[in-house]
Amino acid sequence: MKDLQARFHDIIAPVIAFDSEIEIIDGKGSWVTDRDGKQYLDFACGIAVTNLGHRPDAVVAAAQAQLNKLWHAGGAFIYEPIVTAAEHIIDIAPDGIDKMLFMNSGAEAVEASVKLARKVSGRQGIITFRGGFHGRTMGAVTYTTSKAKYRQGYHPLLPSTFVVPYPHPYGWGMSQEDANAYALRELEFKFRYEVTPGEVAAFLIEPMQGEGGYYPASKPYLDALRAIADEHGILLIMDEVQTGFGRTGDWFTSQVYDVRPDIIVMGKAIANGLPLSGVGGSSAIMDKWMPGSHGATFGGNPVSCAASAATVQELKSVVPTVNETSRHAFERWNDLKAKHASIGDVRGLGLMIGIELVKADGSPDPDAFAAIASYAHEVGMFILNCGPDGNIIRFIPPLNISRDDLDRGIDILGDAITAYEA
Numbered sequence: 196m197k198d199l200q201a202r203f204h205d206i207i208a209p210v211i212a213f214d215s216e217i218e219i220i221d222g223k224g225s226w227v228t229d230r231d232g233k234q235y236l237d238f239a240c241g242i243a244v245t246n247l248g249h250r251p252d253a254v255v256a257a258a259q260a261q262l263n264k265l266w267h268a269g270g271a272f273i274y275e276p277i278v279t280a281a282e283h284i285i286d287i288a289p290d291g292i293d294k295m296l297f298m299n300s301g302a303e304a305v306e307a308s309v310k311l312a313r314k315v316s317g318r319q320g321i322i323t324f325r326g327g328f329h330g331r332t333m334g335a336v337t338y339t340t341s342k343a344k345y346r347q348g349y350h351p352l353l354p355s356t357f358v359v360p361y362p363h364p365y366g367w368g369m370s371q372e373d374a375n376a377y378a379l380r381e382l383e384f385k386f387r388y389e390v391t392p393g394e395v396a397a398f399l400i401e402p403m404q405g406e407g408g409y410y411p412a413s414k415p416y417l418d419a420l421r422a423i424a425d426e427h428g429i430l431l432i433m434d435e436v437q438t439g440f441g442r443t444g445d446w447f448t449s450q451v452y453d454v455r456p457d458i459i460v461m462g463k464a465i466a467n468g469l470p471l472s473g474v475g476g477s478s479a480i481m482d483k484w485m486p487g488s489h490g491a492t493f494g495g496n497p498v499s500c501a502a503s504a505a506t507v508q509e510l511k512s513v514v515p516t517v518n519e520t521s522r523h524a525f526e527r528w529n530d531l532k533a534k535h536a537s538i539g540d541v542r543g544l545g546l547m548i549g550i551e552l553v554k555a556d557g558s559p560d561p562d563a564f565a566a567i568a569s570y571a572h573e574v575g576m577f578i579l580n581c582g583p584d585g586n587i588i589r590f591i592p593p594l595n596i597s598r599d600d601l602d603r604g605i606d607i608l609g610d611a612i613t614a615y616e617a
């Protein structure tokens with residue numbers, strides 16, 4: 196029998212890039228274990244999904260109980276877990292969001308949010324933000340500009356999509372204020388030269404860019420966008436697939452910034468790893484969506500919904516601790532930045548922190564990330580990168596990680612950076 200790596204590559208389409216060849220067989224809390232029994236601190240969290248760590252007891256119990264009762268209903272019946280999951284989410288959602296649609300993946304929910312915006316506004320245009328990531332399906336990849344590679348070979352993409360800059364102060368060598376002013380001026384030009392605001396159904400934006408490089412948007416910029424949306428009757432869709440469920444210090448980043456979304460898109464941590472995503476909106480918007488004009492066979496799966504309600508319940512004692520853990524992590528990263536020339540920038544919100552690795556001339560250093568990740572693997576830790584150049588460490592530990600494990604992770608990365616610089 197061939198080993199698993201060989202069997203895997205023989206039969207699994209290579210298009211999905213796996214970040215390592217480590218074969219894991221078990222995960223609990225902040226740790227995963229490979230087939231040889233080696234343990235890894237998991238700071239990837241399945242790409243910001245397992246906010247409560249792997250297999251939290253309460254979520255396991257809720258999913259198992261539901262498995263023993265009913266695990267699929269499709270569009271045939273109504274069932275309690277979907278209602279309970281929605282009630283839990285609406286309870287913590289930004290003000291004004293009082294109805295939910297459940298889908299399966301982030302991309303699917305993004306596409307649903309755009310269909311909703313078009314349906315209720317009667318307009319076609321969608322404005323997206325350079326560096327944004329919204330998923331890989333045809334519509335979602337149209338809205339994704341975090342890397343040209345994601346779109347390469349798939350054109351033509353959907354028409355009536357307009358891309359404007361998202362403030363990237365560090366990348367542009369500007370202050371946040373100047374980057375905001377530049378980005379807003381470009382939006383004004385978009386309206387003047389390419390599409391009138393009256394033709395635009397929605398802004399689709401991540402309140403903190405994830406895949407594109409861990410750039411928080413800043414409150415003044417989002418406030419300005421909200422005001423422009425209100426002025427022109429444009430809907431503000433916040434894609435909180437990666438930023439949601441406590442990751443940035445409050446339940447959602449729109450609450451961190453106190454900026455109201457008209458439509459909010461959720462996924463990833465919504466059920467701590469069981470497949471589920473959601474679109475939230477006000478009844479005024481949702482009730483205009485004609486029955487039967489959108490749907491999905493598996494959307495709102497009962498087991499995923501039971502896991503989601505338990506996840507939200509468990510997160511209630513964790514989310515209030517995130518800012519304190521975040522302060523500690525930022526303090527430690529800023530100390531490391533003072534010591535290491537290869538750390539160009541440390542930025543983020545809550546426990547969604549980007550550490551940008553640069554060469555002596557300040558340009559992106561993807562080799563640094565590769566070396567640091569490989570050092571971390573050796574000693575038993577797993578991390579991911581982000582940004583178009585793959586040079587930014589995505590620092591996304593579980594939100595309930597112990598202080599010891601958090602410090603251990605930062606120590607490992609600090610040692611890895613020292614080794615790389617040597």
Ligand SMILES: Cc1ncc(COP(=O)(O)O)c(C=O)c1O
Nearest residue numbers: 300301302328329330405436437
């Ligand atoms: C902000 C954002 N939106 C949408 C998606 C797509 O989610 P999925 O991979 O579940 O389709 C992602 C995935 O990384 C994301 O980060």
